[in-house]
Structures are given as structure tokens and as C-alpha cells.
Amino acid sequence: MxxxxxxxxxxxxxxxxxxxxxxxxxxxxxxxxxxxxxxxxxxxxxxxxxxxxxxxxxxxxxxxxxxxxxxxxxxxxxxxxxxxxxxxxxxxxxxxxxxxxxxxxxxxxxxxxxxxxxxxxxxxxxxxxxxxxxxxxxxxxxxxxxxxxxxxxxxxxxxxxEGFSDYYRDACRHGGxxxxxxxxxxxxxxxxxxxxxxxxxxxxxxxxxxxxxxxxxxxxxxxxxxxxxxxxxxxxECITDSYYEGRRANLAAIEVPVLSCGNWGGHGLHLRGNVEGYLGAGSAQKWLELHGLEHxxxxxxxxxxxxxxxxxxxxxxxxxxxxxxxPPLKLQIRHVDRFVERAEHEWPLARTEWTRLYLDAGQRALQPAPASTASHAAFDGLKGTVSFSTAPFEQDMEVTGPLAATLHISTTARDADLFLTVRAFAPDGKEHLIVGAVDPHAPLAQGWLRASHRKLDPQASKPYRPVHAHETVEVLEPGSVYELQVEIWPLCFVFRKGYRLVLTVGSSDFEHDLPGPHPQIYGKEMRGCSVLLHDHPDDRTAERFAGQTTLHTGGEGHASFLLLPVIPATR
Known part of the structure; x- marks a missing residue:
């Protein structure tokens, strides 16, 4: 050499x-x-x-x-x-x-x-x-x-x-x-x-x-x-600010062959960009590969x-x-104890059964139909959570693809930051955490949205992947109820029979409850999100966010739900 x-x-x-x-x-x-x-x-x-x-x-x-x-x-x-x-x-x-x-x-x-x-x-x-x-x-x-x-x-x-393609949405500001x-x-x-x-x-x-x-x-x-x-x-704070000018890839202008390799566990930096880069690239020849393990x-x-x-x-x-x-897609399908390679031909998968799981605040449940009775759940606007669970699955169920949630919220503050986490729990009640790209014990999927950034880009949005414009900040009127569309980064997991899917909605980054001491990176403990955190005190001030956030479910007009990409079992 x-x-x-x-x-x-x-x-x-x-x-x-x-x-x-x-x-x-x-x-x-x-x-x-x-x-x-x-x-x-x-x-x-x-x-x-x-x-x-x-x-x-x-x-x-x-x-x-x-x-x-x-x-x-x-x-x-x-x-x-x-x-x-x-x-x-x-x-x-x-x-x-x-x-x-x-x-x-x-x-x-x-x-x-x-x-x-x-x-x-x-x-x-x-x-x-x-x-x-x-x-x-x-x-x-x-x-x-x-x-x-x-x-x-x-x-x-x-x-x-494993590299982002939208500097604002993938790396700098998640949901604003x-x-x-x-x-x-x-x-x-x-x-x-x-x-x-x-x-x-x-x-x-x-x-x-x-x-x-x-x-x-x-x-x-x-x-x-x-x-x-x-x-x-x-x-x-906004994508229209001068700093972001020229810092987001013009994907449609790309003409060369692309092999985009992403990490299922790369929430917060190393997943969305590979999927969106693959979809947006103007190349006639392009492939998407998605795997797991460390970054x-x-x-x-x-x-x-x-x-x-x-x-x-x-x-x-x-x-x-x-x-x-x-084939255009090579996916390493995540099971509880292994990955199984599978070729696919489109994203999202054409055979996806888009499945709504409705939130019921009264029962803390995720269920197939909206609750007829209105209920609500409140949590602290700076560090609070509420969780909703399915019943144990009666058979294995694969969830592979992009996710989204429609939520109805109100707040006593001027704004609300929402952190959505999709989790798996085994029959013994223990959470099934995965080896994430940059955290050894990560949840399955995450999504974020600042309520004042709720305005959608209608041309880019899909029902399963809302895209927010991030052009203006529209503060909330305390007490008023707002409908929010929340993007959740893609997920791949085969839930075993007896497992439950849990959606946690909160106002701060996910933290698992495993006993310490926890490994550290850059002086910060890795508690499920590694250092991909949203903890700047000047971005999330008490003046703007302190208060109570309320999630409204059921009844007239408040059908909050999680949209899942369920993949039917092959016969």
C-alpha cells in the first residue's frame, strides 16, 4: 500500500x-x-x-x-x-x-x-x-x-x-x-x-x-x-432562520446511485435521514438497507x-x-432475540395494514375502537408522563414502518413539548429494551413535537408521516384544545404473543428504570436516549412551558390514536 x-x-x-x-x-x-x-x-x-x-x-x-x-x-x-x-x-x-x-x-x-x-x-x-x-x-x-x-x-x-439528510428535522430540532x-x-x-x-x-x-x-x-x-x-x-428555532439556509440537502437534485444504510435503533440522529434520503433522492437507482446494533x-x-x-x-x-x-430494500427484521434478513420492494411496505390504536385516558389503554366516553390525563409540562397499553397480544405481531400519532391536548402554559415513546413489555412485566445506535438500552421508537410548531407542510405530509413546516411559532391559548399530528420515527419489531405495546406521552426525554450505575458519554448518563437529549434550559423555559399538559381522549371530537404499520404474517 x-x-x-x-x-x-x-x-x-x-x-x-x-x-x-x-x-x-x-x-x-x-x-x-x-x-x-x-x-x-x-x-x-x-x-x-x-x-x-x-x-x-x-x-x-x-x-x-x-x-x-x-x-x-x-x-x-x-x-x-x-x-x-x-x-x-x-x-x-x-x-x-x-x-x-x-x-x-x-x-x-x-x-x-x-x-x-x-x-x-x-x-x-x-x-x-x-x-x-x-x-x-x-x-x-x-x-x-x-x-x-x-x-x-x-x-x-x-x-x-447512518447519517441524517435533513439537518433541521433529523439533527438540530426534533419536532421543533x-x-x-x-x-x-x-x-x-x-x-x-x-x-x-x-x-x-x-x-x-x-x-x-x-x-x-x-x-x-x-x-x-x-x-x-x-x-x-x-x-x-x-x-x-425555525427552519426559515438564516442559519439553516443551504444546510439541508436538496435530495431531488441527487442523480447518482445511492445505497442508504440506516439503523433501526438510531432515533434522534441516525434513522430518519436515511429513510427520507432514500425516498427523496432523485436517483433512478437507489437502495435502502436497515439494520440494528451499535451505530x-x-x-x-x-x-x-x-x-x-x-x-x-x-x-x-x-x-x-x-x-x-x-430488490430496493434489504431489511434486518428485529425479533426479540435475533434479526432476520428480508428483501422488500417499497417503503412503506405495500401490504401494510394501517392500524389505529385509540388512547383511552380513563383506562390508560390502547384499544381498537375509540372510547365513547370522554376522559383526560394530565401531566407536568416540564417533566411528566402518562402511559397507555394494549392488552397482551394473542399472537405474534410485526410492526415495521413509519408511525404517527394524532393527539388532542390542552395546557395551562403558553406552549407544550411532547415526547412520544413506543415501548415493548414482556409477559413478566419487564420492558424489552434494545441495543440502540448510541445507547445500550433504548426503547423501540420515539417521536417529538413542540405544540407551537404544529402547522403541517401539506404537500410533504402523509397520514403515516406528518411533516411540519417549522416556519412560524404559534403559541397556545391556555385551556384551548388543539389537535396535533406527531411524527414517530420508523420502527421494526416482532412482538411475541403475550407481549404488550405501550405508548408513553410525556414532556421530557425517555428514561428507563434499570438500576445504576449507568454508563456515561460526554459526562451524561445513558438512560435510554444517550446524549440525544432535549434539555437546554433556555430552549425549554419555565416561563413558556411550566404548567399542566392535558391529553384528551374519547367522546366527541377527541379521538386520539396511534397509527401502526402492522405487517400481516405470510401464509
Missing amino acids: QIDWDVEIPMDDGSVVRADVFRPAGEGRHPVLMSYGPYAKGLPFQDGYPVQWQSLVAAYPEILKGSSGRYANWETADPERWVPLGYICIRVDSRGAGRSPGVIDPFSPREAKDFHDCIEWAAGQPWSNGKIGLAGVSYYAATQWMVAATRPAHLAAICPF ILNTFMKVWYPQQVENVQHGLGARGHINPNTGVPISGPAELGDEEMRANRVDISALHLHS WTEFYTDYGVALQKRFFDHFLKGEDNGWDRE
């Missing part, structure tokens, strides 16, 4: 970004797999994220088959596994991060333009066959949707693996409620490797040089070279590498390997 360190790629404004190029030794032209992002190309996975690395290789030793792991990098392709397959791996430090100078502005139009230029640069190199594919997880997936929409001439295929993930992520994973740290930062053990550049900048200059992402998110796992396993290899071999090498005849 030939490694070219810190190759400078010129940008249109006279700046440069730097890349490491891993390629087959000797002559020849090869297809390129590229990633572009701010996590520092020179920071080995095992040095930057030792806990995740150790658990990954212990559970899946196949990841080190044929690889020393020394060049493995967080959420990007391991060149020791891909270069022997005839690929060139290029990792680019985005502007302002790692070895690339400039100002860090995540998910900005400037980043998309830089990424576009990197793709075209790679296509013109003497070792490139002119076909560029994009591979990577999370940040390295989200930027793929953005740059593909700019239509670089030599972009041949993209495989966004501020997600504080990036507030804690930014200093830990981006500022920590910002260009200008010099010797104060990490050292690349493969080269002996600082991963964040040789220059050492002062604190004030470092601050000036990065946007204040936390303040920008807090003060940009990064399947990208590195034999399953994930083989999946990506077939896709890229077909579109970057021109191999007639049958990929173009694959």
Missing part, C-alpha cells in the same frame, strides 16, 4: 484542505472511496475512541482480518481492508479541522463546495480511474447527501451509512425542540482536533506529527476559527463491508455482479 500523507487539495478561494491517500502500490488507475469531515484523519480509531474500539474488535474480531488496525479511523473505511480490493481510500480533513486550516462551520454550504472540489480533484489524479464513491458513517454520511446534490461530474455512487447533542459533541469531537492545536493536540503515531497541524494558535484565534454551534442552534458496528463487519463492496464494485468498477437486480 502506498500512502501519501497531507496531500494538499486547492480550493476555489485560494485555501487548501489536506488529505491522506491510501492506494495500491505500483502503476494503474483505481476507483476512489472518499470521506470528508472534521474528526482528524490522523487520529487512529483506537486512540481517539478506545472504549468503542475495544468493544468493537472484541465482539467482531473479523474487523481485524487482514488489517493491523493502525490506519483505522473513526467512522471511515479502513484502508487495509479496502486497498487490497483495488480501491483508493482518501480521507480529507474538512476546513478548519485536523491538518486543514480555516474556519470550522459544520454542514455549511462552504463545506459542500469544498467536498465537491475534492471529488473533482481526485478524479483528475493519475492513479484515479475517474470514478469517485463516497463512504462513511454519521458526519461522513450526512455530508454525502449535501455534496451529491451539487452534482460533481465524477461522483459515481454514494453510500451514506432543540436537540442538545451537538452542544456536547462539538467540544469533544471537533474542537478537540481543531486545526491550530499543534503539539497541544494528539500525535499521529504513524507519522509522528501533530494531527491538528504544526501551527499553534492562541485561544482567541482558535475561537475565531470556529462557529459557535450551540448558540446558533439555540437562537435558530458504527455494521459499517465494519463482514456483512457491512460485503454489502458496500458489491455496491461499489458495480458502480465504480463496472462489475456485472447482479447488484442492479437487487
Whole structure:
């Protein structure tokens, strides 16, 4: 393997970004797999994220088959596994991060333009066959949707693996409620490797040089070279705010083949975008794969590498390997104790039996028909919940697809934040929690809505997937009853006979009741939502939200219900 360190790629404004190029030794032209992002190309996975690395290789030793792991990098392709397959791996430090100078502005139009230029640069190199594919997880997936929409001439295929496509709805504000993930992520994973740290930062053990550049900048200059992402998110509540301009992928403009790989357990960051990206992409050839396990796992396993290899071999090498005849959907169907792979042809599945379960506040029940008698349930507007349960299922029941809820609420406050959680309980009364993308004990599905953001986008909305406009804030009149349509991110689970489905409606993030001590990330306990929380005190002020929220069910005009995508058993 030939490694070219810190190759400078010129940008249109006279700046440069730097890349490491891993390629087959000797002559020849090869297809390129590229990633572009701010996590520092020179920071080995095992040095930057030792806990995740150790658990990954212990559970899946196949990841080190044929690889020393020394060049493995967080959420990007391991060149020791891909270069022997005839690929060139290029990792680019985005502007302002790692070895690339400039100002860090995540998910900005400037980043998309830089990424576009990197793709075209790679296509013109003497070792490139002119076909560029994009591979990577999370940040390295989200930027793929953005740059593909700019239509670089030599972009041949993209495989966004667990990465959002709608910056506002998927990542920043769930249903209009501020997600504080990036507030804690930014200093830990981006500022920590910002260009200008010099010797104060990490050292690349493969080269002996600082991963964040040789220059050492002062604190004030470092601050000036990065946007204040936390303040920008807090003060940009609506999608029409100037901050979001140019930061949401124009999916319809994407033309290249797409393999979108999402995680069933990725509520809050790593699921909705893969599904919506697949649906919205203008590409004539596109596929959707949905799996489980931890956020990064399947990208590195034999399953994930083989999946990506077939896709890229077909579109970057021109191999007639049958990929173009694959069904559009590959779903890992979640059972209580395993996953079962199944091919499908459309999303939602055409045979879905859309099933309403009506809330009965008096009985705390979910039932097939609306209650004839009106009832209500009240909970604290800042930290309260109420739960509704089905009867034990009389036979196994599969629920796969998007969900939605129609709720009727009133409040004594000016606004209300709603947190919906779909849960499974076994016959012994214990909750069945899953391994989520970023939490080891997560519920099945979640949805969110700020009541003042209740206005729908009628053109984008479906009965099973309401889409809110998020253009204005319409405060509530205390005591008045409002009908709200709430999007719940997709779910896949086969409820065993005797299991119950429970819908919890509350005013704060879900927390399981497992005994501690609980694992932590970024200094926060993982209680079911990891760090994908909505806990900024200035976004959820007592002045705006303190009070009592009341959920109205049954009777005339208050038929609150959960819409489930039930998949009939095959005969």
C-alpha cells in the first residue's frame, strides 16, 4: 500500500484542505472511496475512541482480518481492508479541522463546495480511474447527501451509512425542540482536533506529527476559527432562520446511485435521514438497507463491508455482479432475540395494514375502537408522563414502518413539548429494551413535537408521516384544545404473543428504570436516549412551558390514536 500523507487539495478561494491517500502500490488507475469531515484523519480509531474500539474488535474480531488496525479511523473505511480490493481510500480533513486550516462551520454550504472540489480533484489524479464513491458513517454520511446534490461530474455512487439528510428535522430540532447533542459533541469531537492545536493536540503515531497541524494558535484565534454551534442552534428555532439556509440537502437534485444504510435503533440522529434520503433522492437507482446494533458496528463487519463492496464494485468498477437486480430494500427484521434478513420492494411496505390504536385516558389503554366516553390525563409540562397499553397480544405481531400519532391536548402554559415513546413489555412485566445506535438500552421508537410548531407542510405530509413546516411559532391559548399530528420515527419489531405495546406521552426525554450505575458519554448518563437529549434550559423555559399538559381522549371530537404499520404474517 502506498500512502501519501497531507496531500494538499486547492480550493476555489485560494485555501487548501489536506488529505491522506491510501492506494495500491505500483502503476494503474483505481476507483476512489472518499470521506470528508472534521474528526482528524490522523487520529487512529483506537486512540481517539478506545472504549468503542475495544468493544468493537472484541465482539467482531473479523474487523481485524487482514488489517493491523493502525490506519483505522473513526467512522471511515479502513484502508487495509479496502486497498487490497483495488480501491483508493482518501480521507480529507474538512476546513478548519485536523491538518486543514480555516474556519470550522459544520454542514455549511462552504463545506459542500469544498467536498465537491475534492471529488473533482481526485478524479483528475493519475492513479484515479475517474470514478469517485463516497463512504462513511454519521458526519461522513450526512455530508454525502449535501455534496451529491451539487452534482460533481465524477461522483459515481454514494453510500451514506447512518447519517441524517435533513439537518433541521433529523439533527438540530426534533419536532421543533432543540436537540442538545451537538452542544456536547462539538467540544469533544471537533474542537478537540481543531486545526491550530499543534503539539497541544494528539500525535499521529504513524507519522509522528501533530494531527491538528504544526501551527499553534492562541485561544482567541482558535475561537475565531470556529462557529459557535450551540448558540446558533439555540437562537435558530425555525427552519426559515438564516442559519439553516443551504444546510439541508436538496435530495431531488441527487442523480447518482445511492445505497442508504440506516439503523433501526438510531432515533434522534441516525434513522430518519436515511429513510427520507432514500425516498427523496432523485436517483433512478437507489437502495435502502436497515439494520440494528451499535451505530458504527455494521459499517465494519463482514456483512457491512460485503454489502458496500458489491455496491461499489458495480458502480465504480463496472462489475456485472447482479447488484442492479437487487430488490430496493434489504431489511434486518428485529425479533426479540435475533434479526432476520428480508428483501422488500417499497417503503412503506405495500401490504401494510394501517392500524389505529385509540388512547383511552380513563383506562390508560390502547384499544381498537375509540372510547365513547370522554376522559383526560394530565401531566407536568416540564417533566411528566402518562402511559397507555394494549392488552397482551394473542399472537405474534410485526410492526415495521413509519408511525404517527394524532393527539388532542390542552395546557395551562403558553406552549407544550411532547415526547412520544413506543415501548415493548414482556409477559413478566419487564420492558424489552434494545441495543440502540448510541445507547445500550433504548426503547423501540420515539417521536417529538413542540405544540407551537404544529402547522403541517401539506404537500410533504402523509397520514403515516406528518411533516411540519417549522416556519412560524404559534403559541397556545391556555385551556384551548388543539389537535396535533406527531411524527414517530420508523420502527421494526416482532412482538411475541403475550407481549404488550405501550405508548408513553410525556414532556421530557425517555428514561428507563434499570438500576445504576449507568454508563456515561460526554459526562451524561445513558438512560435510554444517550446524549440525544432535549434539555437546554433556555430552549425549554419555565416561563413558556411550566404548567399542566392535558391529553384528551374519547367522546366527541377527541379521538386520539396511534397509527401502526402492522405487517400481516405470510401464509
